[in-house]
Amino acid sequence: MSAGYLEATARQRVARFFDAGSVHEWLGPSARVTSPHLAALGMPAAFDDGVATGRATLAGRPVYFAAQEPEFMGGAVGEVHGAKLTGVLLRAARDRPDGVVLLLDTGGVRLHEANAGLVAIAEIQRAVFEARLAGVPVVAVCAGSNGCYGGIGIVARGCDRIVMTEEGRLSVSGPEVIEAHRGVEEFDARDRALVWRTMGGKHRYLLGEADALVEDRFEALREAVVPYLGHARPLDLDSVRAEHEALGRRLARFGEAPDSLDIWSALGVADPARVPMLEPGPFVEMAAPLRERADA
Amino acid sequence: MEHLVFEFGPYPERPRPAAAVIVGVVGSGNLEALCESAPLGGRLRVEVSSSVHGFGNTWKAVLGDFADRVRLPDLLITINDAGATPAVVGLRLAQAAAELGAA
Numbered sequence: 187m188s189a190g191y192l193e194a195t196a197r198q199r200v201a202r203f204f205d206a207g208s209v210h211e212w213l214g215p216s217a218r219v220t221s222p223h224l225a226a227l228g229m230p231a232a233f234d235d236g237v238a239t240g241r242a243t244l245a246g247r248p249v250y251f252a253a254q255e256p257e258f259m260g261g262a263v264g265e266v267h268g269a270k271l272t273g274v275l276l277r278a279a280r281d282r283p284d285g286v287v288l289l290l291d292t293g294g295v296r297l298h299e300a301n302a303g304l305v306a307i308a309e310i311q312r313a314v315f316e317a318r319l320a321g322v323p324v325v326a327v328c329a330g331s332n333g334c335y336g337g338i339g340i341v342a343r344g345c346d347r348i349v350m351t352e353e354g355r356l357s358v359s360g361p362e363v364i365e366a367h368r369g370v371e372e373f374d375a376r377d378r379a380l381v382w383r384t385m386g387g388k389h390r391y392l393l394g395e396a397d398a399l400v401e402d403r404f405e406a407l408r409e410a411v412v413p414y415l416g417h418a419r420p421l422d423l424d425s426v427r428a429e430h431e432a433l434g435r436r437l438a439r440f441g442e443a444p445d446s447l448d449i450w451s452a453l454g455v456a457d458p459a460r461v462p463m464l465e466p467g468p469f470v471e472m473a474a475p476l477r478e479r480a481d482a
Numbered sequence: 483m484e485h486l487v488f489e490f491g492p493y494p495e496r497p498r499p500a501a502a503v504i505v506g507v508v509g510s511g512n513l514e515a516l517c518e519s520a521p522l523g524g525r526l527r528v529e530v531s532s533s534v535h536g537f538g539n540t541w542k543a544v545l546g547d548f549a550d551r552v553r554l555p556d557l558l559i560t561i562n563d564a565g566a567t568p569a570v571v572g573l574r575l576a577q578a579a580a581e582l583g584a585a
Contacts, residue, residue: 195507215504215516228483230533230564232508233516257509 190402191329192353196238196255199289202404204242204251211240213270221264223299232258235266239274244287245412250278253289254330261292261332264299268306275313279320285415286317286324288345293360294336307337314344315421323347323418325411329354329402333385336360343395346419349410350387350396352466357385379462383446388461388469392450393436394478401466436478453478484535488542490549492524498556503581506566506574513563513571517578520558532563544568548575554582 191199200209213219215233224231236258241250252274254261263271271288278286295303314324326342326349328334333355334342342348342356350356359367361375374380383389390396397414400406419425443449450458454476464472502518520527526549530541559578566574 197504214502215514216502216518225483228533230483230508230531230562232514232562233504233560236508255507257507257512 189404191404191407192331192351192402195257196236196253196289196291199404200238200240200242200251200253203253203287203289203408204244204249205246208243209240210242211238212274213239219266219270221266221299223264223302227298229298235264235270236261237267237270239270241283244285244408244415247284247412247415249285249287249415250274250281250283251287251289254291256291256331259296259298261290261330262294262296263292263303263306263310263336263338264296265302265306267296268303268310272306272309272313275310275317275324278322278324279313279316282320282322284323285411286322287411288324288326288342289330290326290328290334290338290342291330291332292334292336292338293332294338304337307341310338311341311344314341318346318418318421321418323414323416325349325414327354327407327411328356328387328390328396329407333357333360346417347397347411347414348390348395349398349400349407350390351400351402351407352382352387352462353402354387355381355385356387356390356395361385383462388464388473389446389449391470392453392455392461392473392477394432399466399470399473406466432479439478484530484532484538486530486532486538486541488528488530488545489522490526490528490546491553491555493526493553493555495524495555499582503578505577505581508562508564511565511567511570513561513566513574515574515578516560517582518558518560519556522556522558524555526552526554526557526559528559528561530561530563532561532565534563534565540568541571544571545575548572548579552579554579557582 220231236255324345325347326345329351364373365375391399398410447458498519506514
């Protein structure tokens with residue numbers, strides 16, 4: 187079995203991310219809570235609708251979790267899938283574990299049940315804020331093969347913390363969507379280097395959106411998440427205003443930049459072209475003092 | 483969707499697995515198989531939901547071969563299939579048998 191998180195299934199991730207033997211699943215496969223929409227369309231369902239949810243411990247601390255299965259419909263959010271995510275977050279708001287860990291890996295809303303999926307995104311977003319208001323930190327891990335896109339990309343940015351790998355991408359519209367709408371001149375979805383430097387973990391870290399950037403290893407991801415447990419970020423009018431101001435500053439500073447390389451250069455990165463070549467350790471060492479901090 | 487049900491056995495009694503086992507995922511060319519203990523009079527029952535029609539005889543051959551090899555009584559295997567080839571079906575069932583401790 188490889189050490190990598192990227193290519194693991196949701197259940198492999200859950201089993202290896204949290205403390206051995208601590209995982210207790212809610213609405214697991216035997217419950218057979220499957221999508222009514224896929225059945226109506228004559229498409230194969232998954233017993234867990236593509237997301238494993240439950241409780242576990244992480245470094246001995248009680249956490250609730252959800253893990254999206256990357257191979258089932260690209261991790262996309264349907265009605266049941268979304269309701270399970272919402273349920274985990276609302277239960278956390280009630281029970282106040284030391285944190286909620288969301289192992290996100292998704293293209294966004296499942297188009298086969300688009301309206302229900304969109305409603306689900308709104309409910310998940312609201313539930314994230316319910317948990318945060320209750321003082322429960324919500325940590326998003328965006329390190330999966332599908333990246334973290336669409337409505338769940340927005341949800342991730344509403345969490346307390348985001349932990350990423352370089353390969354884990356985070357955005358709203360994905361590369362193919364942008365290319366389809368704006369043309370290949372605007373964005374060439376097949377240009378992997380362009381995708382990674384526009385949506386990948388290093389760019390998100392330099393923009394101050396990802397709080398940690400680590401190697402694609404379970405141990406590295408665990409170690410990045412643990413310090414955030416028990417430490418919720420403030421969620422009030424002042425924090426929202428500060429975020430808006432920071433975003434305004436960012437737009438003024440980088441709004442005209444045609445490429446991430448120009449943003450990195452403006453941040454003071456000495457050799458932007460070399461950034462994709464750096465290992466996570468040396469990259470963070472270089473980037474930590476330079477990166478844009480939304481809360482600065 | 484095609485729904486197929488097969489029963490094999492009965493097989494002689496042996497200790498039942500305590501917990502349900504799930505292997506695989508519903509992705510293109512893959513399947514998930516959920517294995518649970520159930521009172522089936524010593525039989526092994528397989529319920530298949532497949533996105534591909536018309537392969538009932540192939541399923542019967544692959545599943546029958548598996549059942550006669552592992553001879554697990556009172557086991558319900560429920561499969562959600564997204565076009566797995568017979569070789570993939572065989573490998574997933576072998577994985578399930580290994581996790582059930584019957585390999």
